[in-house]
Amino acid sequence: MNHFPGTWGRPRDDVYGPYDSSYLRSTGPKAHTQSPAVTGTSVIAVKFNGGVAIAADNLASYGSLARFTDVKRLRVFGDAAVVGFSGDVSDMQYIDRLLESMDIRENYSAHGNQLNAKNLHTYLSKVLYKRRSEFNPLWNHILVAGFDGEKKPFLSSADLLGTTFSAPHLATGFGAHLAIPILRRLFPEERPIEEITKEDAIKALKECLKVLWYRDARSLDKYSLAVITQEGIEVQEDQQIEAQSWAFAETIKGYGAQTV
Amino acid sequence: MVASHGLTGMLGEDGIHVDMNHLKSGEVNLGTSIMAINFKDGVILGADSRTTTGAYIANRVTDKLTQVHDTIWCCRSGSAADTQAVADIVSYHLNMYSIVNNEAPSTQVAGALFQELCYENKDMLRLVLFVNWYTGIGHLIYRCSAGIIIAGYDPRHGGQVYSIPLGGSLHKQAYSIGGSGSTYIYGYCDANWRENMTEEEGIQFVRGALREAIKWDGSSGGVIRLVVLTAKGAQRHLYLPDTDYTGPGATY
Amino acid sequence: MTSIGTGYDLSNSVFSPDGRNFQVEYAVKAVENGGTAVGIRCKDGVVLAVEKIITSKLLKPGANRRISTVDRHVGIVSAGLAPDGRHFVSRARDEASSWRSVYKGPIPISALANRLGSYVQAYTLYSSVRPFGVTSILGGWDSEAELAVDGQVGSGPQSGAGGKVKGAKSGGPGLYMIEPSGLYWGYYGAATGKGRQAAKAELEKLDLASEKLSLHDAVKEAARIIYVAHEDNKDKEFELEMSWISSLEGPTKGRHEEVPKELLEEAERAARRALEGDDEDEEEGAKGNEQMEE
Numbered sequence: 004m005n006h007f008p009g010t011w012g013r014p015r016d017d018v019y020g021p022y023d024s025s026y027l028r029s030t031g032p033k034a035h036t037q038s039p040a041v042t043g044t045s046v047i048a049v050k051f052n053g054g055v056a057i058a059a060d061n062l063a064s065y066g067s068l069a070r071f072t073d074v075k076r077l078r079v080f081g082d083a084a085v086v087g088f089s090g091d092v093s094d095m096q097y098i099d100r101l102l103e104s105m106d107i108r109e110n111y112s113a114h115g116n117q118l119n120a121k122n123l124h125t126y127l128s129k130v131l132y133k134r135r136s137e138f139n140p141l142w143n144h145i146l147v148a149g150f151d152g153e154k155k156p157f158l159s160s161a162d163l164l165g166t167t168f169s170a171p172h173l174a175t176g177f178g179a180h181l182a183i184p185i186l187r188r189l190f191p192e193e194r195p196i197e198e199i200t201k202e203d204a205i206k207a208l209k210e211c212l213k214v215l216w217y218r219d220a221r222s223l224d225k226y227s228l229a230v231i232t233q234e235g236i237e238v239q240e241d242q243q244i245e246a247q248s249w250a251f252a253e254t255i256k257g258y259g260a261q262t263v
Numbered sequence: 264m265v266a267s268h269g270l271t272g273m274l275g276e277d278g279i280h281v282d283m284n285h286l287k288s289g290e291v292n293l294g295t296s297i298m299a300i301n302f303k304d305g306v307i308l309g310a311d312s313r314t315t316t317g318a319y320i321a322n323r324v325t326d327k328l329t330q331v332h333d334t335i336w337c338c339r340s341g342s343a344a345d346t347q348a349v350a351d352i353v354s355y356h357l358n359m360y361s362i363v364n365n366e367a368p369s370t371q372v373a374g375a376l377f378q379e380l381c382y383e384n385k386d387m388l389r390l391v392l393f394v395n396w397y398t399g400i401g402h403l404i405y406r407c408s409a410g411i412i413i414a415g416y417d418p419r420h421g422g423q424v425y426s427i428p429l430g431g432s433l434h435k436q437a438y439s440i441g442g443s444g445s446t447y448i449y450g451y452c453d454a455n456w457r458e459n460m461t462e463e464e465g466i467q468f469v470r471g472a473l474r475e476a477i478k479w480d481g482s483s484g485g486v487i488r489l490v491v492l493t494a495k496g497a498q499r500h501l502y503l504p505d506t507d508y509t510g511p512g513a514t515y
Numbered sequence: 516m517t518s519i520g521t522g523y524d525l526s527n528s529v530f531s532p533d534g535r536n537f538q539v540e541y542a543v544k545a546v547e548n549g550g551t552a553v554g555i556r557c558k559d560g561v562v563l564a565v566e567k568i569i570t571s572k573l574l575k576p577g578a579n580r581r582i583s584t585v586d587r588h589v590g591i592v593s594a595g596l597a598p599d600g601r602h603f604v605s606r607a608r609d610e611a612s613s614w615r616s617v618y619k620g621p622i623p624i625s626a627l628a629n630r631l632g633s634y635v636q637a638y639t640l641y642s643s644v645r646p647f648g649v650t651s652i653l654g655g656w657d658s659e660a661e662l663a664v665d666g667q668v669g670s671g672p673q674s675g676a677g678g679k680v681k682g683a684k685s686g687g688p689g690l691y692m693i694e695p696s697g698l699y700w701g702y703y704g705a706a707t708g709k710g711r712q713a714a715k716a717e718l719e720k721l722d723l724a725s726e727k728l729s730l731h732d733a734v735k736e737a738a739r740i741i742y743v744a745h746e747d748n749k750d751k752e753f754e755l756e757m758s759w760i761s762s763l764e765g766p767t768k769g770r771h772e773e774v775p776k777e778l779l780e781e782a783e784r785a786a787r788r789a790l791e792g793d794d795e796d797e798e799e800g801a802k803g804n805e806q807m808e809e
Contacts, residue, residue: 040385040430063432063668068446071434074668093382093432096666100619103665104612111584111608113773301672364626371664375619378664419685420661423671433664437672458672 039091039142041065043076044221045178046087046146047211049186050156050171051204052197054232055148057085057158058208060215061241062223063092069223075240077227081106084120084149085229085236086127089175090163091142098141101130120149120157120231124167132165140164144175149231156196156231171196174211177219182211201230209244216244294482296444296473297327297338299414299424301437301458302465305493306414306422309469310338311444311477312485323485328499332357334492335373335415340442345409349380370415374425374433381409382431410441416492444476444483451475462491466500474508526642538646539639542595542695545648549594550581550753551710551744554652555737556690556703556723560730560761561654562774563592564737566710566745569752582758582773586611588621589655590758590771594708595695596648603651606634619665624655624689628699636697646695650707653693656760656769659686688760710744717743730761734774738782739789746790755783 041063048057063071076088078099086102088095102123109118118126124147134141144162151157159169172186189207190199208228215222224244230237256262294315299308310327313320327339329347331354339346353376360368413425426439440452452472460468470487477483487508489500502508523529524537531537550566565581582592583604591607593600610630614622631653638646692705704718717740721728728736734757741755757774761767774782 041428041432063434065428068449070428071436071669073670074434091430091432092668093385093430096378096432096668097382099666100615104615107586107612107615110587113580363629364623369662371620371662372618375664376617378619379617425664426669433667435664435667435669435671458674 039094041070041092042142042221043074043089043092043095044219045174045176045182045215046076046089046144047174047178047182047186047208047215048087048146048148048158048172049190049199049204049207050158050196051199051201053156054201054204054230055085055156055158056201056204056208056228056230057087057146057148058212058226058228059087059089060212060223060226062221062225064221067220069221072223072225073241075227077229077238078102079229079236079238080123080149081117082235083117084123084147085231085238086123087146087148087175089144094141094143098127098130098143098145119152120147121151121159123147123149124157124159124161128161128165128167131161131163135164146173146175148229150233154233177222178211178215181214181218185211185214201232205230213244213247216247294444294480295327295340295442296440296448296476296480296483297340297410297412297442298440298445298452298469298472299338299412299438300456300460300465300469301422301424302460302462304422304462305416305491306424307462307465307469308336308338308412308414308490308492309473310488311473311483312488313483314343315482318481320484325485326488328488328490330354330497331373331413332361332368332415334417334497335368335370335413336490336492336497337373337377337414338412338441340410340412342409346411349377349409349411352380353377367417369417369420370413370423370425371420373415374413374427374435377411377413377425377427378431378433381411381427385429385431412439412441414439414492416494418494422492440472442476442483444473444480447479448472448476462493466491470502470508477504527638527645528640528642536639536696539696542646542648543650546595546650546695546707547709547711549596549649549708551706551708551714551741552581552592552594552652553707553714553718553737553740553744554592554654554690554692554702554705555718555721555728555733556654556688557728557730557733558688558726559765560656560733560759560767561590561688561690562730562733562737562757562759563590563652563654564741564755564757565592565594566708566741566748567754567756568748569754576754581756584758584771585627585655586615586621587770588658588760589624589627589653590760591651591653592756592758593649593651594711595650599648600651603631603635603647603649607631607653610634615665620662621658623657624653624691625701627655628653628689628691628693628701632693632697632699634697635693635695639696648695650692650694652705652707653689653691654760655689655771656762657686657689658763658769660763660769687762706740706744708744709748710741710746713747714740714744730759730765731778734759734778735782735785738779739786742783742786742790755779755786757782 043063046059048055059076061072061074062069063074078086080086080102131141140163142163146160148158158173159167160173161167172190174182186207212226216224226242227240228242297310299306308328312325314322314325328336329339329350330336331350337350356376357368357373411427416422424436424439426434426436438456455468469489473487487502491498499514500512501514523531527538550568552565555562563582567581582590585591585607591604610627611622635647638644690702690705691699692702693699703723706714706718721736737757738755745753757779758771759767759774760771763769
């Protein structure tokens with residue numbers, strides 16, 4: 004060891020030659036999170052006559068490892084809205100706390116107005132956009148379900164870039180590929196929402212969760228489901244996907260010519 | 264000699280070149296098997312004792328169970344330097360908490376503090392750049408740089424176990440396993456876990472699980488250390504490999 | 516006052532030769548002119564009440580609240596200079612939110628009282644500031660449930676340890692009063708403002724230390740005490756403002772809320788009846804009531 008701490012821990016230049024630092028960009032821009040760690044998969048939601056139904060499974064994955072199987076990704080905000088989170092769980096917890104502190108502040112003024120789902124979505128999409136503009140995104144894709152200022156059912160999404168999107172049914176992650184086609188077939192665009200009952204909506208979500216359980220390798224058969232109506236929010240956690248179809252596996256033999 | 268470093272790193276105020284990536288790649292790591300469980304009267308923490316630098320065992324009798332308050336302890340996995348720093352900071356805050364509020368902190372408070380540090384500094388605690396000194400080829404590798412399990416006992420809540428994995432999320436769990444060795448014992452733990460075990464059964468469970476983790480994970484090894492946290496306080500246990508982890512058992 | 520002309524009362528933070536800080540004592544005078552405020556601590560909750568003097572017919576009845584919420588589980592009412600009271604509440608909210616950002620949970624009432632006590636005391640130390648012209652009553656409820664970390668996911672084991680220990684006593688009501696000097700104590704019953712002497716006398720009769728009074732009865736007692744305290748200030752009209760915080764099983768579920776209109780009016784009617792019973796000569800009830808029902 005010599006009197007040049009900057010050289011400590013490095014191979015000696017006089018023996019090995021100077022280090023080729025072109026592979027390092029340590030003087031480059033500050034690097035923030037470039038990928039999520041513990042993640043939740045799809046969230047799916049449907050509007051129906053007089054409300055919105057939203058569902059997500061209870062899994063938090065760590066890569067392909069099904070690490071936590073009791074993670075509730077539907078977070079209730081006041082008595083007005085439910086936010087469904089996919090993506091990074093630590094960022095979900097951060098946003099959850101952000102919403103909680105906002106809820107506390109909103110209740111200081113006794114004007115009696117409460118933030119509705121639409122307000123909440125606007126706020127969250129702006130938080131997400133601000134963070135992506137700082138190159139430090141909150142790694143989530145969220146669905147906000149509830150009511151707007153006119154007391155009409157509201158459903159909208161916002162992603163980690165701050166992109167927003169609204170539709171009578173929405174899904175994040177794998178659900179966007181697997182659930183949306185099912186929901187579109189069940190509830191075509193030309194069919195008015197007034198014709199869709201709460202039971203229809205719940206049944207459709209359960210069907211979508213089942214398909215996701217069959218086809219999404221990061222999904223779980225335990226899920227949470229929330230129904231938001233003017234009467235309030237009903238959340239069912241620790242639900243189990245039922246009526247699965249597996250027995251037909253018996254008829255599958257070999258991968259071509261084989262019959263036994 | 265110093266001049267040649269002008270190409271890399273940042274020039275600090277004192278003229279010393281600081282290059283975090285060079286520092287990080289030589290780091291001492293806890294390729295580890297750690298766990299904590301709830302049992303009838305409290306919690307049990309357990310860990311192996313191997314610390315490695317690459318394939319070299321830098322310390323074969325490491326103590327990865329760290330006290331942050333009287334009956335709040337944590338298991339550290341990942342970078343030894345990072346997790347020690349985090350534990351030291353939390354320890355300081357809990358100490359202050361108990362003085363200012365004239366009341367011992369709950370396990371929740373410890374969990375919240377650990378999470379804040381892990382979440383807000385996740386960029387520093389996650390990616391590790393491995394650089395081959397001689398070819399200069401670098402590649403980014405995910406490595407558990409700070410995976411912490413917190414377990415504590417307080418008279419109000421009893422025993423509790425919290426886990427903070429890589430991104431800095433906080434999970435309350437019945438039992439928690441972590442570190443590189445944990446991936447080999449998910450099946451063992453799931454199959455053998457029962458709620459409300461006695462202390463004896465709890466110790467058997469933890470010891471049995473860590474024994475398997477050590478067996479299959481090259482980065483875990485050495486002795487098994489346990490800490491049992493109950494209303495009576497903290498008690499350490501030690502189990503040695505040359506007796507097939509049967510003893511000596513409870514130390515002081 | 517003995518201080519007049521001595522010069523020791525002109526600057527804050529300066530002691531007089533006999534060890535008094537006159538600016539703080541003058542701040543107490545400001546408090547003594549304010550509408551009476553009381554707080555009652557019961558086993559199952561805390562009630563706050565204030566006599567809000569109507570300073571102008573042009574003020575909207577029921578508006579301009581004097582009791583404020585801090586976080587979700589704490590209420591603060593002040594007697595004295597209203598703007599000082601508002602600044603004090605603002606500081607309390609900042610303290611509660613800073614506690615939350617560090618510890619991910621609600622601030623304990625005792626910790627909040629401690630921080631606010633220190634804050635107020637600091638305003639007696641510098642010549643560049645004046646002390647707070649308020650005495651504040653701080654009431655709240657520390658949750659008796661198993662506390663979760665804000666944003667928590669996962670739930671630990673289904674049974675046994677890893678949750679709340681059966682029978683372990685935790686949480687409960689908290690009531691503190693903080694004075695312009697920064698002095699604060701925890702109380703069973705607290706009163707400040709113009710009618711504090713009468714109010715204290717009434718509070719003492721309630722035997723609050725035995726914790727037999729229920730929260731509902733405390734609401735009625737608080738209303739009555741404000742009416743009693745107003746007796747010496749009858750030339751001015753007032754509104755009664757009340758809030759409460761109950762246990763998790765109680766009506767507010769651990770939150771600080773306004774006392775519901777029906778209960779408030781019932782308590783006011785009972786208060787007026789009690790006063791009439793006490794003293795036959797008295798004029799029928801305060802006119803404040805008519806204001807409330809507009």
